[in-house]
Amino acid sequence: MHLPYRSIALSLVFMGFFAIVIDRAQAGGGHFFAPASAPETQKECGSCHLVYAPSMLPASSWTRMMADLSNHFGEDASIDANTARIITTNLVAQAADNGGQNFSAKLMRDVSLSQAPLRITELPAWLDKHRKVPDWEWQHKDVQSKSNCTSCHSTAAKGYYDE
Ligand code: HEC
Numbered sequence: 001m002h003l004p005y006r007s008i009a010l011s012l013v014f015m016g017f018f019a020i021v022i023d024r025a026q027a028g029g030g031h032f033f034a035p036a037s038a039p040e041t042q043k044e045c046g047s048c049h050l051v052y053a054p055s056m057l058p059a060s061s062w063t064r065m066m067a068d069l070s071n072h073f074g075e076d077a078s079i080d081a082n083t084a085r086i087i088t089t090n091l092v093a094q095a096a097d098n099g100g101q102n103f104s105a106k107l108m109r110d111v112s113l114s115q116a117p118l119r120i121t122e123l124p125a126w127l128d129k130h131r132k133v134p135d136w137e138w139q140h141k142d143v144q145s146k147s148n149c150t151s152c153h154s155t156a157a158k159g160y161y162d163e
């Protein structure tokens with residue numbers, strides 16, 4: 001008489017577990033930042049660094065950045081106009097103020113859309129989240145730059161930043 005009851009209880013536990021996993025993958029839980037969906041973005045914006053999640057900056061930032069790729073943080077990242085247009089459309093469509101994602105809203109705290117900040121690593125909420133990271137860690141030979149997200153967040157390219 002115990003067995004059927006037990007297996008029902010067990011499968012309920014399992015269903016609960018899967019519900020959480022699926023919820024996290026789809027709704028993204030708290031810390032999911034969907035990767036850029038266009039293959040062009042993955043290819044062109046991933047050759048020098050991680051393809052930063054479009055939902056980490058507002059649309060105005062992406063438009064500003066894409067308008068001046070020849071002067072990109074001291075590097076020439078320029079590409080042909082057609083590809084640039086495709087990438088801009090992709091970044092803007094998934095931008096922090098377009099995606100309506102939970103965690104993007106937090107990242108956009110105190111961000112001025114008209115100023116269109118170019119660095120995720122200078123957003124007030126980003127700095128807040130990383131306040132406890134000690135200097136020696138930033139300077140570690142495997143990190144060296146705050147922009148090097150993957151050195152600490154191994155799953156960053158997939159959109160997960162839980163460490
Ligand atoms: C030729 C190399 C190169 C290419 C190609 C390139 N970048 Fe960059 N990017 C850089 C460098 C260098 C930095 C500054 C990194 C640092 O400070 O450590 C940077 C920084 C950034 C940052 C700021 C990161 C931060 O600190 O928050 C963003 C956002 C960014 N790039 C987006 C893009 C996008 C979008 C594309 C594709 C259109 C792109 N990059 C293509 C070299 C490149």
Ligand code: HEC
Nearest residue numbers: 031120121129133137138143145146147148149152161162
């Ligand atoms: C030197 C290591 C390091 C680097 C480099 C780094 N982070 Fe982090 N990041 C952390 C740590 C540690 C935390 C957790 C802070 C906490 O929980 O208080 C964190 C937290 C976060 C969170 C919040 C997740 C949460 O649980 O609330 C996000 C989002 C994030 N980082 C994004 C980024 C992005 C984007 C980059 C690159 C532009 C980056 N990080 C670079 C160490 C790093």
